[in-house]
Amino acid sequence: MEERNNRLLNAKLNKYIIPGIMMSLALQLGNIVDTIFVSNLIGVEAMSAVTLSLPVETIVQLTGYCLGISGSIAVGNMLGKRDKEGASKLFSATFIVTLVVGIIFSICALPAAEPVARLLVSGDGVLTGYTRDYIRVSMLGAPVIGIGLMMVNYLGVENHPELASAYLIAANVINLVLDYIFLRYTPLGITGASLSTVLGFLFAMGIFVLYIRSDKRNLHLILLKPGELGITKEAIITGVPMLIFMAANFVKALGLNTIIMNQLGEEGMAVFTVCDNVLLIVEMLTGGIIGVIPNVAGILFGEKDYVGIRVLCKKMLKYSYILLAVIFVLIMLFTEEITVMFGSGGGELGSHMVQALRIFALCVAPYLWNKFIISYYESIEETAIASFATFLENAVVVLPATLVGILVWKQIDGIGIDGIAAGFVATEIITAVAACIFRKIRHKNTSFYIVPDKNPGINLDFSIKSTMEEAQTVHKRIIEFCQEQGASKSKANLAAVCAEEMTVNIIRFGGKTSNWIDINLCLEDDLCRLRIRDNGVNFNPLEYQYDSEDFDIHGIELVKKVSKSMDYIRAIDMNNTIISF
Structure with a gap:
């Protein structure tokens, strides 16, 4: 007997959507702003250095990002089961681990930056120097970035999505201002771009005081006994897909950089950087809506409110694809203007960017679907399916697909740059189809949602x-x-x-x-x-x-x-x- 009108849940989901979009926007905006400022105020080589630094950036963000997302999902399940003490212990354990790992990165920053840059970029040219300077500051700021990323995820599950978005907005406004000042008026160069990101994350932490003083808090930092740090495994188990996602992202970034530099050179890397930043813009807007799912679904799943889970998923998908349709049209209409914004300067390079970007835009629809299924299956503890999709999308398929795309397109036009975009389109479609097949094998005779159609009893x-x-x-x-x-x-x-x-x-x-x-x-x-x-x-x-x-x-x-x-x-x-x- 189902008579619930879902107005109450819908109203609360609407409350989460705007802060979620703002949080996702703020989270991705720093990378995009860095790329735009660096390309226009320093040059295209420096812009490529930001992309070449992504493997190191991924490792720096790994602990805070993964423990933040997985920890908040696990905490959401605990809170749904009314285990406040266990939730606070898990929160405290992930905070300590994130801080300690960040400090280790800071200690390694000065001696490790140079050899890591040489590993990422062959030779001793200007590109190597740019990459070294950028990753050195990122590693020094690892504790700040890690804690910041961890906290924004916990704020979402703690009834404070507005504080999470406010923190990231403040961090990126500070980053934006400092980027311009450092690059325009100081000799810091690309070091200034990286430093402005770290300082933005640091100065914005004053917003966390509002959370500490809130009477809505369920979580508290508590003193743990040495043996109690083992509770972190709850976050690790829940976060296996996120750990795989970050590990696969590292392999993906390193592998793509190697393939593109070897096959197409710096011009190919510049085109890829623009396409990748457009994908960040898509994630920046739609990812905020999809990001509501782990914040809310974990609690609903813990309460066994399967009807509420369906309401949540249908609403988030509807809003995401409406927004995605608008983004797709804008990309197609203003492709040339987008490439100029990233410093293409027109000419042959600009022409390559325009054509590749229009092909690349075809991947955004299956990309959004894959983001959705990974977030959803994580939240209902179907980590095998989420991990499978994550690993396919970010490692197993994307590297061979990109290489094959480049080689095939070289036979078509003698250049091969458009093959990068074709490879990404193929990757997202293959991942979506394979994940569907894998789910049907694991859960025969069930719907996409896997959970029962109705609540138990x-x-x-x-x-x-x-x-x-x-x-x-x-x-x-x-x-x-x-x-x-x-x-x-x-x-x-x-x-x-x-x-x-x-x-x-x-x-x-x-x-x-x-x-x-x-x-x-x-x-x-x-x-x-x-x-x-x-x-x-x-x-x-x-x-x-x-x-x-x-x-x-x-x-x-x-x-x-x-x-x-x-x-x-x-x-x-x-x-x-x-x-x-």
């Missing part, structure tokens, strides 16, 4: 407006449902009384922000479970003390006494209470 699932008139109907609806399902009269009365008492107190206490209340009653074997979700002000019935005649706290005390267990959490910026009896 026999469910009454409905929504009411936050009014006393609507609250008066709750008791009757639950009694009728229990009678239809043959539940005992005593349990039916308990469920009806609990739901009515909680609903009345939510309406009285919830304030103006409380518009809808979702009520789910699940009959599963001998267990009766009542879940109530609302978007009112913070209201934890477990901690509320009687201090006013305005609230019928005696009703809540009654619920506590007659129930087997009662759990509360503030998640997805909503009050979530589960009562079992």
Whole structure:
């Protein structure tokens, strides 16, 4: 019996989308700004050096990015199961590990930068010097970048997507200003571009003070015993796809740089850099929408709210592809202007960039789908499928596809640059098809979502407006449902009384922000479970003390006494209470 109107969940998803887009925009904007400023104020060689530095950038970001995403998913599952203590321990452990690894990178920066640059770029030319200077500062700033990336992911699952986006926006505004100052008015050169990124991440950390002072926090830094650091394995297990993603990204960046430099030289690298930055722009806009999935789906999966998971996925996909269609049209209409923005300067190089970029744009639709399935399957703990798609997309397929594309296009036009774009289109299509086949092999006779179509047990699932008139109907609806399902009269009365008492107190206490209340009653074997979700002000019935005649706290005390267990959490910026009896 499904009557939930999903307005409450939809409203909260809408709240997450804009901050999610802003967060993704801010996260990718630094690389794009660096590339644009470097290409226009220093030169195309320096722009290529930024791309050649990507393998090192990937390693520097590895710990904070992976533990941030995987840790926040694992914490979301824990919070969905009401394990606040375990969630705080995991948060603290990932913070410590990220900081320690970052410090190790900083120590290695000065002696390692030169040999690493020589490994990435053959010879002792200007390109090698640019690459060395860029990666040296990135390695020195590893602790700052790692903690920053880790925290933005935890802020999303901690009901503060607006602070996560504010942090990254502030970091990139600072980066933008310092980029221009360092490159225009100082002799720092490409070192200034890298330094501005690190300083942006550092200075923007003042925003984290707002999170520390928030009364919505579920997570706290706590002192761990040496043996308790092992809880990090929870994040590592959940984050296997992200670890594979970052490892594959390293192989991908190093492999593509080698293939393109050997086959096409610096001109090919310049074209690839522009295409890669356009893909970053696509991810910057659509990735923020897809990024809502791990923040929310982990909690819904922990609560076994499979109906909510479907609502989430359909909404995020719809918004993503609408936005993607607009982006695709803009790329096709303004291809030449985009290449000029990245310093092509017209001429033969500009012509190659325009043609390659138009072919490259065809990969964005399957690319978005692959991003979606990886995020979704991670969130429901189907790490094998997510890892398979990640490994295909970022290592197994992309390198041979790019090499074959270049060699085939050389036979067509004698140049081969367009083969880079063709290789990327083939990679995304092959990955999408292979992931679908792999999922069908692992989970026969299931839909794409894998999880059940309905929540477990026999469910009454409905929504009411936050009014006393609507609250008066709750008791009757639950009694009728229990009678239809043959539940005992005593349990039916308990469920009806609990739901009515909680609903009345939510309406009285919830304030103006409380518009809808979702009520789910699940009959599963001998267990009766009542879940109530609302978007009112913070209201934890477990901690509320009687201090006013305005609230019928005696009703809540009654619920506590007659129930087997009662759990509360503030998640997805909503009050979530589960009562079992």
